[in-house]
Amino acid sequence: MKSFFGDPKFALQKVLFHLSLQRSPSGNKAALLLLGSPHLLGDAILSPSHWDLLLIDSSTGRGINFKPKQKVSVDRLLRSFKNTMSSFHFSPQYLHAPEMVSDVIADTFYRYFRCSLTALLSTLDYSRIYGEESNPSGIIWEFPPVCHPHGAVFLAGLRALWPEIPVWGCQGGGIDGLQDQKGRLEEVQFRYCNRFFSFGHNLEDLIELGYDPASLPTIIPSGWPKISPSLKRIKRNRRPVDLLFPLTNIPHYAIVNHPSVTFINQIKILSLLENFVDKTIVAKPYPFAKDHTACSVINLLRKLKHVRTCWDMSLCQWLRQYHPQAIVLEISSTPLLEVLSEDAEILLLHDPVIPYTKHALSLLTRRVHYCYTLEELLDTLHKWRAGELPRKRDDSFFKKYVFRPDSKEIIQQDIASHLLKTHVRSTPPRKNGHLRRKNG
Numbered sequence: 001m002k003s004f005f006g007d008p009k010f011a012l013q014k015v016l017f018h019l020s021l022q023r024s025p026s027g028n029k030a031a032l033l034l035l036g037s038p039h040l041l042g043d044a045i046l047s048p049s050h051w052d053l054l055l056i057d058s059s060t061g062r063g064i065n066f067k068p069k070q071k072v073s074v075d076r077l078l079r080s081f082k083n084t085m086s087s088f089h090f091s092p093q094y095l096h097a098p099e100m101v102s103d104v105i106a107d108t109f110y111r112y113f114r115c116s117l118t119a120l121l122s123t124l125d126y127s128r129i130y131g132e133e134s135n136p137s138g139i140i141w142e143f144p145p146v147c148h149p150h151g152a153v154f155l156a157g158l159r160a161l162w163p164e165i166p167v168w169g170c171q172g173g174g175i176d177g178l179q180d181q182k183g184r185l186e187e188v189q190f191r192y193c194n195r196f197f198s199f200g201h202n203l204e205d206l207i208e209l210g211y212d213p214a215s216l217p218t219i220i221p222s223g224w225p226k227i228s229p230s231l232k233r234i235k236r237n238r239r240p241v242d243l244l245f246p247l248t249n250i251p252h253y254a255i256v257n258h259p260s261v262t263f264i265n266q267i268k269i270l271s272l273l274e275n276f277v278d279k280t281i282v283a284k285p286y287p288f289a290k291d292h293t294a295c296s297v298i299n300l301l302r303k304l305k306h307v308r309t310c311w312d313m314s315l316c317q318w319l320r321q322y323h324p325q326a327i328v329l330e331i332s333s334t335p336l337l338e339v340l341s342e343d344a345e346i347l348l349l350h351d352p353v354i355p356y357t358k359h360a361l362s363l364l365t366r367r368v369h370y371c372y373t374l375e376e377l378l379d380t381l382h383k384w385r386a387g388e389l390p391r392k393r394d395d396s397f398f399k400k401y402v403f404r405p406d407s408k409e410i411i412q413q414d415i416a417s418h419l420l421k422t423h424v425r426s427t428p429p430r431k432n433g434h435l436r437r438k439n440g
Contacts, residue, residue, distance in 0.1 A: 030137035030419040033130065033158070035151050037064075041142060041170060041197075044225045044408040051419060054134055058141065058151030061123030068133050072125045116149075123150045127157030137419045140168040144188045155192060166418045169193030169217065171224075173334035177201025178360040178401060179351070180209055190217055195418065197222045197411060199337070200401030208357050222411050223404025224337065226316075242279035243384075244324035244344075245269065245307075246315050246335040247295060249286050265330045265349065265374050266297050272378055273328075274306050276385055281307045282322070287314050315339075326384050328377070332356075336368075340398045345369060345389055349377050360401065366394035 032051040036058045045053060055064035130136075139158060145151035159167065169189055171177070176185055178201055185206075190196065196217045203219050247266055273281045283304075289295035289311060301309045310318055315338055326345040329336055339346060346368040356364065364370065369389060371377035383389050404410060 031134045032415065032419065033134065033136045033139045035139065035141035035145060035155060036143055038142070041140075041225055041411060044411040045140065045415065051137070051415075052134075054130075054136070056130065056151075056154060058143065058145060058148045058154075061126050061150040061154040063126075063130060066130070066134065068126070068129045070129045070133070072122045072129065120149065120153050123153045124157045127154045128161060131158050131161055136162070136165060138166050138168065138415060140170070140415070141192070142170045143172045144169070145192050146188045152192070166195055167193040168415065169196045171196075171198045173337070175332045175336065175356075177205050177209070179332065179354040179356055181354050186211060186215060190215070193217050195220060195414070197414075199224045200404075205357060205360070208359065220410065220414055221404070222414075223407035224402055225407045225411065227337070227341065227403050238319075238321055238323040240280075241282050241322045241324045243273065243276070243281050243326045243328065244284060244318075244322075244339075245273065245281070245328050246284040246339075247286075247297065248329075248331045248333055248335075249295070262330060263296050267300060268374060268378065269328060269330060269381075270297065270300060270304065270307060272381060274304050276381075277306055279385065282318075282324070283307050283309045284315060284318060285309065285311065287312065328381065330377075337402050340367065340395075340402060343393070345384060345392065347371065347377060347380050347384070349374065360397070363394075363397035363400060367392055367397050 030051045031054055032045070033054050033056055034045065035056050037055065038045055038053075054066040056062070057064050136158070139155065141151070141155070145155045155167070158165065169192055171189075176189075177198055194217045196219050198219055198221050200221050200223065201219070202221050203213060203216065206216060206219065207213060248262060270283065273283075283301055285295040285298070285301065289298060295301070301307070315335055319338070319342070324339075324342065324344050326347065327339050327342065328347040329339075330349045332348065332351055336346075336348065348364075348368045348370055350370065350372045355361075361370070369380050369392065371380055380389065
């Protein structure tokens with residue numbers, strides 16, 4: 001059994017967790033549909049005293065711990081689609097090719113769309129069935145539904161049939177809301193919910209980035225439940241390491257910086273660290289990276305003799321066992337948030353493509369050694385090696401944009417209060433053998 005990261009223990013834990021949640025709607029509790037798995041929010045939404053949590057696989061639109069009674073049938077819709085496609089022809093004058101080539105292309109397009117449409121129409125019908133049989137009082141997603149076509153279609157179907165149901169979105173990681181991403185958040189996150197749990201950014205931060213308040217959902221700064229007092233690092237229980245370099249997965253961040261620039265930066269940083277023979281250096285690529293899609297400098301890492309590489313655990317798992325004295329980051333991403341609470345110097349390279357807002361940067365520079373060029377970063381590494389870097393431990397950025405001591409309570413209270421406003425849990429009447437939702 002393999003998980004996304006190839007870790008069989010992680011996969012087993014996920015299966016056991018889903019089995020522990022196997023249930024049907026109780027009828028006396030509000031039903032909360034979770035599009036995905038509670039990876040980020042954790043026990044903040046696992047609250048059986050408040051609601052029934054029904055899990056929907058965002059990659060397929062199928063239930064994980066809730067099986068519907070009705071069956072899906074999309075034959076009629078497929079026949080209609082086939083008739084429409086049969087009357088559609090590609091014009092050879094645009095293809096600059098013989099007539100038979102256009103027929104081949106048309107047939108290929110038809111087979112591709114028919115295959116995709118079958119699955120997507122099934123997902124759309126599943127959204128109706130799950131809505132009717134669970135009578136949901138709320139929907140929540142952790143990662144943007146746009147990441148999975150089936151998740152987006154499932155959510156669109158539910159919102160079309162039950163527009164009054166509140167939909168919560170969650171910040172999935174990264175430095176969202178603090179960097180100028182040219183409106184990307186509105187495209188991939190905000191339009192898919194009417195309430196949004198952020199790690200810390202609020203409406204004012206988004207207005208500073210140029211967003212129109214009228215187009216935004218209600219922003220609830222709730223902190224990151226993953227970062228809690230129970231995860232505070234205890235230095236005496238961990239083995240010391242001089243410097244940690246968590247490498248960014250370049251293909252995932254092509255939108256942030258030109259991938260070749262980040263690739264070159266990683267090579268130059270690793271080449272310098274290889275010469276720090278008097279220090280213990282650990283490079284930390286993505287867990288279980290096997291090829292260049294997960295780690296662009298994988299060949300270089302295998303050749304390094306002094307820099308050690310950790311392949312088999314996540315950053316959070318590594319931090320539970322080791323205590324770095326310094327951390328270098330070539331891009332602002334989720335690892336920055338995960339290491340801010342460490343008792344360590346943090347060296348961060350500026351990203352010219354999506355810069356920070358002035359306020360966020362003013363707080364961040366109190367905590368990290370912020371370098372505007374690669375040359376400045378390499379020089380700062382030399383200063384760290386020589387013991388010449390000033391100590392930076394200001395927690396203003398961490399407390400405003402990452403951590404809330406009552407994160408779990410903020411999330412639970414907001415969900416519970418708005419679920420009650422749409423709580424209609426009476427059993428829907430049957431009509432023609434199918435469940436129907438009552439109005440009102």
